[in-house]
Amino acid sequence: MKYSVSVFGLGFVGITTALAFAEKNHTVYGFDVDTKRTSLLKAGQLPFLEQGLDQALVRHINNKFMITDNAEDAVKNSDFVFLCVGTPSGERGEADLSYIFSAIEKFASVLHDGKHRVIVIKSTVPPSTTSERVIPHLKKMGLSPGDMFSVANNPEFLREGKCWDDAMHADRIVCGVEDRKGEDMLRSLYSDFDAPFFNVSLNTGEYIKYLSNTLLATMISYSNEMSKIADVIGDIQIKEAFEILHMDRRWGGSNMASYVFPGCGYGGYCLPKDTQAMYAASVSKGYEPMILKDVITINESMPQFMANKVMHVVNPSETLGILGLSFKPGSDDVRDSSSAKIIKLLLAAGYRNFIAYDPVANEAFDGQYHFSELEYCESLQSICEKSDALVLITAWQEFAGIDKKYPDKPFIDCRYFL
Ligand SMILES: NC(=O)c1ccc[n+]([C@@H]2O[C@H](COP(=O)([O-])OP(=O)(O)OC[C@H]3O[C@@H](n4cnc5c(N)ncnc54)[C@H](O)[C@@H]3O)[C@@H](O)[C@H]2O)c1
Ligand SMILES: O=c1ccn([C@@H]2O[C@H](COP(=O)(O)OP(=O)(O)O[C@H]3O[C@H](CO)[C@@H](O)[C@H](O)[C@H]3O)[C@@H](O)[C@H]2O)c(=O)[nH]1
Structure with missing residues (x-):
């Protein structure tokens, strides 16, 4: 029909x-x-x-x-x-x-x-x-x-x-x-x-969607919390530790394993707002969800956690290169992008010299955020050459191994990607 x-x-x-x-x-x-x-x-x-x-x-x-x-x-x-x-x-x-x-x-x-x-x-x-x-x-x-x-x-x-x-x-x-x-x-x-x-039922249909998105958000916040624990203990190879975790055959080669991996927090149009909305819906019915509250708190703390790492390595007078502006690789969507949150925190801390490069999202990012302090580069090579230090925020495949090409430059890898 x-x-x-x-x-x-x-x-x-x-x-x-x-x-x-x-x-x-x-x-x-x-x-x-x-x-x-x-x-x-x-x-x-x-x-x-x-x-x-x-x-x-x-x-x-x-x-x-x-x-x-x-x-x-x-x-x-x-x-x-x-x-x-x-x-x-x-x-x-x-x-x-x-x-x-x-x-x-x-x-x-x-x-x-x-x-x-x-x-x-x-x-x-x-x-x-x-x-x-x-x-x-x-x-x-x-x-x-x-x-x-x-x-x-x-x-x-x-x-x-x-x-x-x-x-x-x-x-x-x-x-x-x-x-x-x-x-x-x-x-x-x-x-x-x-x-x-x-x-x-009507309510079940809607509930299934939030089961999915709140679980994805929880896996990411769990991983980010574990990365913070690793950081305070020290001398832990965080990326390798998670990769070895994924080798447990109970994951069955599932792509879901990639959500159990640390970074600088989840973004985009869905995970942040849907986790908030499920929390708010439950509170309005009389139950305060404890795990979701912490999932949101951890996520909101991640940009500051990463900005602190940058401040530890780079002086405010130096030129910071921002690698990646879209909320995830493979998309030019910049809604709730971690790059915007980290740049805002660094601006508040007195950093002024920013240049940025994204394979597809330079224009969209400029159109949405209008950071007057931010200049855009047209290639990976030019941003690497012009920056004193680089902050990788979106894990585009193009960035793989870039730290090896510029061994003398500090790289702050917010995605545990390099
Ligand atoms: N983006 C995703 O990956 C995704 C995936 C699954 C579900 N969702 C959900 O689907 C919904 C839409 O998401 P999206 O990403 O497509 O949003 P979007 O912002 O890309 O598109 C929404 C569109 O609706 C239009 N619009 C607003 N008011 C309108 C009206 N009264 N009449 C007609 N058009 C109107 C807007 O102009 C806009 O073009 C949201 O509830 C979102 O949570 C999004
Ligand atoms: O393996 C991954 C995949 C994504 N992310 C992060 O998770 C967030 C969301 O990414 P992703 O799930 O790929 O993007 P969306 O397009 O926002 O899709 C999510 O939100 C949609 C809107 O509700 C749902 O339909 C999808 O099932 C759900 O995956 C981003 O910040 C990513 O950086 C990871 O950390 N690891």
């Missing part, structure tokens, strides 16, 4: 979702409030670096994937409405749902027309959001799920840098949906994907 699908919010998740359904021959309408972004997409250009997704866009734009400025028309024609808008951190770390509600406003009037649709929340939202926030919100607007429409959640597990591959070869499809019609339609929509489909 081929369907029509509307996708609201055309970021990493929305574009990937839209193109994955287009690839399976469904008709997809994409809507975003950011007109600069929609113009780029209409011209077949991705607003960020994402291997595989760029070619999928060229294959499907203005064919199976249409960008529209008219949200209501898109939904009128659709069997499914996927909400893929951002859910950033609110003031107390809670998930800010305002983009979800404003997206709903844009098409709610269409839901009375007698056609049964499934409204699917793909954005990451804390457990009980669909049941206690979204459905009551719709009911207040005079819209009760049932004959008119179904409401479901369908968390996304893709990683940036691997969006296309993760979506096309998903490990599992999770749908929180509690009515038969909605479940049947979602099963049918996903039947072309070679992945097991799990139908769970």
